[in-house]
Amino acid sequence: MRAIEAGLLVCHECHQLNPVDVDAKHQYCSRCGGQIHARRPNSLIRTWALLLTSAILYIPANLLPIMTVNSLGKGAPATIMGGVLELINFGMLPIAAVVFIASILVPTFKLVGIALLLYSVQRHQPMSARQRILMYRFIEWIGRWSMLDIFVIAILVAVVNFGSLASIEAGAGAAAFASVVILTMLAALTFDPRLIWDNTETDHD
């Protein structure tokens, strides 16, 4: 049995149960004072909006240079993929794999994964509730790791600072990439996981 069927609402913030008040326009938690809803309002629409925005920004994030390495007067702009290839050329395969996973695989997987999750909740297909919740938890957990490349740039810009001898500047791609990461994190936060279970016909699994 779901709490919503028993006339109870779970607070988003402190998880306290509150009896539903049908007359109230806005209802607040009796324990922590946070506003409570049966389900997050317009969860699917808001998640779609954030997802589409980040999908658009995903293109400049991958095509524009995220940083430029200036060495002895010559500037070499590098994209995300360029950075991975450079690490492979150095023979640093484990680190190249980490950067590749964090900066290319994870953002792509998140965009596809959230879209699939939304589609499957709206159309009751093609995944089981258990698969959907595993996917949701994975996306929620992995999201922050895509900030890795942004932090790497911050460190490199600060430490490689030798004037005309060698210096590193951040590029426009980095701003687009940071926006993609933040927007997909927000999309995962806006999605209400309880919707996953609402659409299952039976309550048993």
Next chain:
Amino acid sequence: MSDSPSEFSLSSLPIEQLVACHECDLLMRKPVLQDGESAECPRCGYELFSHRHHVVRRSLALVLTALLLYVPANFLPIMQLNLLGQTSQDTVWSGVIGLYESGMQGIAVVVFLCSMAVPLLKLLCQLLVLLSIRMDFGRSYGLLLYRIYHHMREWGMLEVYLMGILVAMVKLMDLADLSLGLGLFCFIALLLVQVWLEVTMSPHQIWEALSGEDIHAGD
């Protein structure tokens, strides 16, 4: 939930004896837990409760340790780079400044928030919440601060930053002479203490203590 006695009897129980899973909305009878035990949702596996021994006292010790480590972790050099006789140092703060001065103010703000501001504000919120429970003072502000803390949780990214330090070091190794700084060790210590604190400070115990349901919480 086929093993529950009857689904209809659940809704007739008083609200204090019930609990609903936050992630899948399954309603069930509230379990009674001993110290060190935890309960998971039978349907989706979300951790509902975990009950920890001396939660306030232990968390308070960890928060204070983390706050002491915060300043050296962010302002002592993480690494030094030596290139043809010139040296430069990197701290978490200098990374933010470097980005800001190179014209990327937006990213500088994001890095500042995720690696410095949010981790600090999270610790301060936790400290004030724990003090308000311990001293039995200003519980309503405690509730508000603990709500704010839960909204910030996702955005503190110390562990990702540490991985970033590692990647940056590998990229720089061939380029110049690299040496590790004391700041790196403080940063790792801060990260470990913070993870330990998140595990120790079990949210449902803190919420109950803040709302006065658990009168022995401050012990």
